[in-house]
Amino acid sequence: MNKSRLEAFSDGVLAIIITIMVLELRVPEESTWAALRHVAPTFLTYLLSFVYVGIYWNNHHHMLQLASKVNGTVLWANLHLLFWLSLFPFTTSWMDETGFDPVPTAVYGFDLLFAAVAYFLLQRTLIRGQGVDGPLARAIGRDWKGKLSPVLYLVGIAASFWQPLVGVGMFVVAALIWLVPDRRVERFVAEHGTAGR
Amino acid sequence: MNKSRLEAFSDGVLAIIITIMVLELRVPEESTWAALRHVAPTFLTYLLSFVYVGIYWNNHHHMLQLASKVNGTVLWANLHLLFWLSLFPFTTSWMDETGFDPVPTAVYGFDLLFAAVAYFLLQRTLIRGQGVDGPLARAIGRDWKGKLSPVLYLVGIAASFWQPLVGVGMFVVAALIWLVPDRRVERFVAEHGTAGR
Amino acid sequence: MNKSRLEAFSDGVLAIIITIMVLELRVPEESTWAALRHVAPTFLTYLLSFVYVGIYWNNHHHMLQLASKVNGTVLWANLHLLFWLSLFPFTTSWMDETGFDPVPTAVYGFDLLFAAVAYFLLQRTLIRGQGVDGPLARAIGRDWKGKLSPVLYLVGIAASFWQPLVGVGMFVVAALIWLVPDRRVERFVAEHGTAGR
Amino acid sequence: MNKSRLEAFSDGVLAIIITIMVLELRVPEESTWAALRHVAPTFLTYLLSFVYVGIYWNNHHHMLQLASKVNGTVLWANLHLLFWLSLFPFTTSWMDETGFDPVPTAVYGFDLLFAAVAYFLLQRTLIRGQGVDGPLARAIGRDWKGKLSPVLYLVGIAASFWQPLVGVGMFVVAALIWLVPDRRVERFVAEHGTAGR
DSSP, rough: OOOOHHHHHHHHHHHHHHHGGGGGGOSSSSSSSHHHHHHHHHHHHHOOOOOOHHHHHHHHHHHTOOOOOOOOOHHHHHHHHHHHHHHHHHHHHHHTTTTHHHHHHHHHHHHHHHHHHHHHHHHHHHHHHHHEEEEHHHHTTTOOOHHHHHHHHHHHHHHHTOOHHHHHHHHHHHHHHHHHHOOOHHHHHHHOOOOOO | OSHHHHHHHHHHHHHHHHHHGGSOOOOSSSSHHHHHHHHHHHHHHHHHHHHHHHEEEHHHHHHHTTTOOHHHHHHHHHHHHHHHHHHHHHHHHHHHHHHSSSHHHHHHHHHHHHHHHHHHHHEEEEEEEHHTHHHHHHHHOHHHHHHHHHHHHHHHHHHHOOOHHHHHHHHHHHHHHHHHHOOHHHHHHHHHHHOOO | OHHHHHHHHHHHHHHHHHHHHGSSSSSOOOSHHHHHHHHHHHHHHHHHHHHHHHHHHHHHHHHTTTTOOOOOHHHHHHHHHHHHTTHHHHHHHHHHTTSSSHHHHHHHHHHHHHHHHHHHHHHHHHHHOHHHHHHHHHHHOOOOHHHHHHHHHHHHHHHTTTTTHHHHHHHHHHHHHHSSOHHHHHHHHHHHOOOOO | OOSHHHHHHHHHHHHHHHGGGGGGOOSSSSSSSSHHHHHHHHHHHHHHHHHHHHHHHHHHHHHTOOOOOOHOOOOOOOOHHHHHHHHHHHHHHHHHHSSSOHHHHHHHHHHHHHHHHHHHHHHHHHHHHHTSSSSSHHHHOHHHHHHHHHHHHHHHHHHTTTOOHHHHHHHHHHHHHHHOOOOOHHHHHHHHHOOOO
């Protein structure tokens, strides 16, 4: 089954999620630098979620390049991932508007965690279609980033009930780890080529 | 005529519909689990509509794979389907905000029903271009799901005037029936290949 | 220059315009059929604009199939068209919320008119790249629909100051004329093939 | 790595940005020409940002045609550009709603400046992948437009604190310079062909 429509639909949903969040940036009523500084926390929160959607888009892009078979299960595993990502505008907004209160910060962390689990399930589904010595399994290798980040999310969630900003700090660290571009797939493609369309 | 733009436009509209509904999720003002639990019905209603748009996207994807000829009638049959789907944010929102009152729940059911009819008409239009022994007609076969779900919608609409939540239950059942991936088209493609671009 | 990105960008913008208008449909506060009937004028106005965007998408689709050369001028002629179409949510909303008052109805007509002019200019630009005996010029032929509809818009605008609903009637008639699928391009493609990618 | 998904995602984000801004156009409550004239400054501000997004889309389109290698660094350089462009609805809105006050006008200029810097960095990243005598570097040449516009933005920002409308005038001039279609890439493609997919 053709994977290009799966990519196009995912691109559309991710493009909308990433852009909708900017609507949360309420225009200040005053015309001063102080008013802009007042928006700064919202701005930085928006930036964090923007980076996360960017990370998911990048990883999705890389992963799909090595996928060949796309069946009904893959489509639903992908929609499951998009569902948790589509809640980002909501969870980001709640965390931001309550000024990083414990529960909303933890809920933001749960959204990150569920999205990570959904991504992992999508990856498993794609690998199952290729076998454990298929290109995707070999390119991903030990996947230490994929294993470390849920731990960071869980630590961040726990920390939120004690010091929410420490929780947010964990989420920022997890994002930074992913920001380092993932050379595994690129190196693999350079050596073996993609799975084709 | 090229079908890739029809797919791209439909993907765009469906991606927007599925993401716009999340905007209905109003951020709670309080920072408690109780406040989040308060959003739960809205969340579940949003999930139901998300799943329905996902089902339509999946089925659309499968159906178009076996379509070869795309003419002006197909374009309008497709826009007709997108019209009823684009009303989902409205009907979902009305049903949710009135707390599942009879009329809004029935109207939600009518939206499901009209979308199903529009999908059926699009399918007919595509089959007419191929003949009754064309790949699409043979892949679809008896189409018991396509015949059962309008019945469930009608029963759900009727039930809404008596016990709205029973009506919603019907809509959930109809969604679950579709969630089981439709192997007909996949099996057909595996055996005979797609209709090409 | 590759035309597929022009198509993809236009599809995206048109998909958003067509879906954004549904956001104008305010959810009624009451749960009665009467409340729904109250939304009916808005619903029908939305339907009219939905059909117009659909018409533009269809015609754009057909026209681009016969286009081969896409240069910078074509890109800007296309953006010019998208600009007037992107004002539809605004003009539709104003006309609807004022209950079809003269000025807003006329402004809606002007938006239709400017979009038609922009479409005509885009068509001219594409034909100029092919020569007057190129495939597009030959497929379009006398273009009586393209010549009649601006007249209908102008008559509708004038009528708006006298009886706005007569003006709206003109806009409906012009839409109906276009709803009849345009066989010219299809027939031409069937005989001569498309201009390729 | 395949560049078509990078293009599709960017097209989606740009399409949403350009269309979201129209939502800032608040429908007037009265039905008079005077009420419409009242919206005129907002309309013109929206037009300026529409043109800027159009310019970025056009230039992005041209530049990517000559790009061959797309790696992780390119994906992030592209997301960086999209980030600053996605702030346009916010900065446009603030400048407009405060009636072109000094600080919001300067902030609008900073958004233009940061987007220009991000575009420049994306261009550098792409050129680095090809070498300084690669097709992109040769097509761009001396890039006087790319060097002049940041100067105009800086002058405009400075002028905003003295006479905001002079600042806006600078931003309009910079847009007009880009509106003249960029023949460099087109000429280059006509002579040497694109970099392929």
